[in-house]
Amino acid sequence: MTIKTITIASRESPLAIWQAEHIKSKIKILYPDVKIQIKRFKTQGDKLLDQSLATIGGKGLFIKELEEALLEKKADIAVHSMKDLPMDIPDEFQLIAITERSDPRDAFVSNDFDSLAEMPKGSIVGTSSLRRQSQIKAKYPNLIIEPLRGNLQTRLNKLDKKQYGAIILAAAGLLRLGLKKRIKTYLGTEISIPSAGQGALGIEVLSGNEELNKLLKALNDIDTSRCVLAERIVSRSLAGSCTVPLGAYASISENNLIIQGFVALPDGSKIIRAESMGEKSEFYKIGKTLSQLLIDKGAKEILSKI
Secondary structure (H helix, E strand, C coil), X not given: CCCCEEEEEEECCHHHHHHHHHHHHHHHHHCCCCEEEEEEECCHHHHCCCCCHHHHCCHHHHCHHHHHHHHCCCCCEEEEEHHHCCCCXXXXXXXXXXXXXXXXXXXXXXXXXXXXXXXXXXXXXXXXXXXHHHHHHHHCCCCEEECCCCCHXXXXXXXXXXXXXXXXXXXXXXXXXXXXXXXXXXXXXXXXXXXXXXXXXXXXXXXXXXXXXXXXXXXXXXXXHHHHHHHHHHHHHCCCCCCCCEEEEEEEECCEEEEEEEEECCCCCCEEEEEEEEEHHHHHHHHHHHXXXXXXXCHHHHHHCC
């Protein structure tokens, strides 16, 4: 093995640094002699906190600077939340590993209420996601959804200052930062189908780096990869981004992969759901089947209105 040092590119937020440190520790276990360092980069998505992602360019704003660091050889790998990684990765880059998934669910966080169902008419729920907004509005039309941006602690601080009656966050981020006590309840898929890749981390490198690829492929969790790639197939097939209220979630039971998905109008006035399943080795086919089921139910008509 000729690789002596690996530099990880990471966003600056506490959660992103936790994720980079997590991958660093995984590499260290496998290769204790390799020196690993983390370089922090501020992305456009971290700078533009006064606008919704849907209006300023979507999830790619959290990725661009990290990919530039790879191109400029300032870093060897970039660590991403898979839910933030755009569906189409440029040819210059390669996703070489998706690590074992944490809890993929959305979490209900409130100081005053135990669940969405308990919140009275006109209560304000904070979320940065059209995906969450549309599903909550479909099930609880009397609640008011307000935008919520910033890193995890910033969002919690806004809740604590009574700007919101509740906020919806990815459970994985709260759990990773030791904030499980802030979660009042987890939202099942009957209320909120997660974003494609939610709860999983991905490792991106420059294409053609076979030595690094060979070194790090042991970090790839096969079943997590199957689930996440199936979810991303659905999102890609239906032009999924921050501007489209769409979700997909796959799970594996024994040898079977089951995937659920939805597409909706942002106000939740129209929402369609579907489910597909099959042998887990055929994850690509199962994801394509779900995409077609959603299209058959009218997904394209919904998307054309957005």
